[in-house]
Amino acid sequence: MVIKKAEYIASAVKYEQYPVDGLPEIAMAGRSNVGKSSLINSFLGRRNLARTGNTPGKTQTLNFYRVNDGWFLVDLPGYGYAKVAKTVNAQWGPMMEHYLKKREPLRAVIQIVDIRHAPSVEDIEMQQWLRTMQVPTMIVATKVDKIARGQWAKHLKVIAKALDIQDVSLILPFSAQSGVGKTELNEAIEEILGLNLESVEEAARGDS
Template sequence: MIVIRKAEYVASAVKHDQYPVGGLPEIAMAGRSNVGKSSLINKFLGRRNLARTGNTPGKTQTLNFYSVNDAWFLVDLPGYGYAKVAKTVNAQWGPMMETYLKKRESLRAVLQIVDIRHAPSIEDIEMQQWLRTMEVPTLVVATKVDKVSRGQWPKHLNVIAKALDVPDVSLILPFSAESGVGVKELHEAFEEILGLV
């Protein structure tokens, strides 16, 4: 399992020339605003406040790069689908995300994060289709599983799998930043993606 010895925020970027240089492998995280990305980052990296969690969804409006063990980057992509963010900002996100996902050669995979309690939104479905079209390897992570009784997980995960066209429900990783469910499995998935196994 990956041992997180060092994790630090390195840069926020809007344009291609602001990305960190050096070619280290990257894993990006995409999801709706308020789906729990920052909480997942903090729990996964074992840091309390590395990624800022806010009560206001839509706060992340840049690509945020976190260096892990000086060996790879975790990249937090702007949350999508939050209506209260100005339309002009929303309009900028598409090109910003597209540039990163298309041009970043060091990108190894994208974690698409969804809330287990809700059926995937149109934006979630579009994001999944878009990642497929661009042939970006994707892992779907269902957060906030502590808010649903374990007996109800299969029902909710099946809804997500069907909506996102995931061929097998076992390919969706249940996760909780509160209880720690899924942390070990996520570490193992990252090991595989980064070729550290």
């Protein structure tokens, strides 16, 4: 899948604000400051499409990015940052639950963790929550450029154990800086979207 076009469409906190295109969606979730925006920008090949900031937890909306006019990448609000106002934290749960439970175009959630650290309580709760709601999930471990390649396997095993993932090879190592994992993530998303992606991209190109 070649990313030819990626554009910000909307930020939403309630159902009425979601796009109505009906295009398939892949959502990305992760702790605040885990490198989610950098991953999105790297994957889409756009330097500043998803805003990266110095204040973790600042983004508290669902941000929709339309890719190749064929599907949406949805940036979910970062979780687990204690300094976010209590009122905002109180809104986060219902907003996420409604989206993850009710959003028909949602195909899968990519949960992002930092390879350098064992998954947090919030990471584990998110994984359990997604399983309870039977949302297909893929785990991506970011910031692999921060540790020696020879240490990856050890750190990935820690993540797999904490998140109760039986096959550690299902966790994708990724670096927004070096590009490690970008091709594999592209292929995984293409597979998740499947024929839906193929048909809508053909329609966008005007193929017969």
